Amino acid sequence: MSELSDEFLKGILEAALLAAGRPLSLERMVEDLFEEHERPSKIRLRQMLDSLAEDYRDRAFALREVGSGYRIQVRSDYARWISRLWEEKPGRYSRALMETLALIAYRQPITRGEIEEVRGVAVSTQIIKTLQEREWVRVIGHRDVPGKPALYATTRQFLDYFDLTSLDELPTLAEIRDIESINAELDLGDPNGEMPVPKQVAMLPVESAADTPEQENTTTTDEPANDGDQPLTQTHNPHDPEDPQP
Template sequence: MNPEQLRNIIEAALFAAADPLNADRLQALFDEEQQPSRDTLHQVLLQLQQDYAGRGIELKEVASGFRFQARQEVSPWVSRMWEEKPQRYSRATLETLALIAYRQPITRAEIEDIRGVTVSSNIVKTLQERDWIRVVGHRDVPGRPAMFATTRHFLDYFNLKSLDELPPLAELMDIDKINEELDLRDPSAGQPMGDAAGDREAVGDMDVSHDPSAGQPMGDAAGDRAATEEMDASAESVAEEVDTEAAAAATADDAGAAGYDPAFEPTES
């Protein structure tokens, strides 16, 4: 197979896919005798990224693989194709998600200790239903409480390749200041386009408008996703309530008592 034909097949597959495609899925498109090596696929993907540089769409690598998506800067125009009401998330929901993202694996009781208030079962249920968090084990203490961590879908949703790409807490701003300074009409960089209107929810007092176009993949997957800014803002809100360094140390100590492996990367959905 000549390089141009290979490039066209990969490009078409990425455009048609509803979800990100990794090397295994791309290789599976070909018969064994025509199957490109991973190095060859890598070169094709790099070439496609260069080809789409400076255009309205981009080839983006996230946790689950590669996908085409609309660029963030064109969102104000592309978003006009969707007529949706603002998505609503409570401050408690966002703070809980931020704590799980930054302190995983973490139990519900540990979240409550840091936040100083009870974590509603509905909050945990909401985050699990959106496939943003999952149970990854149980703490070796009386009652064996479940430990929560984020999923690969969480990384894909927030346009992240790994947890290492989470912004440092020190760089985050107060949530109220973000609401004042940012236009949250395009919060979901890197998320799927399509039938986003069918999946939204109102839980609490925070309006976060959902734009299914900003940085969205070109497949048919639904774009019901919250902003990366939401998570960033909530993390800072948590940081204002507690000494984050102390919280991290406490969680690390607990994880050690439970036999937790620091090399664990809890992103598989």
């Protein structure tokens, strides 16, 4: 059987990326889309993806590589209008949650106690729960100290949501002066806790209303009681499930 032409191969990749509903890795495209006798090399696949990206250069959408693979997504210039397709308004994340996420991103792996030491206040269980439910952070192990506290790190979903290919794309801490700058670099919103539309809204159905924060878990007000902070003298229960005991 003759080899698939470049244009037809590009069409297969384009159709798959539009239909998948999530980023696709090179490995998955090679293994799942093609029978063994017609399977292209990863090198050729990358060339076709680069060609697609060039085809989209002047279009309203782009081909972007993120942590989990490749996806077609709407350019950020149009996010303001595209986001109106969903009735749900983006939820609001507290400053405490944003700072916690930023610290995990930059200092991973990190324990809850280490986050509290940097921030100077206790981290509520709800903040950790929300970050895990969003699949932005996960437990990757436990520190070998008394109490065996959980070690938190970011996920591929974190990279996907914030339009990053790897953590290397984050600016170095030396380039950032304070936590406000970290929040801005991560696109985590203004000091009042508003979560903006991500840098680029992925093309339907890759990003949809399902990617909107759940109001019941993330909505906050300007009242201090709801920002997730407590003085360290009122820290969490030492038997909290987020800090497993031996």
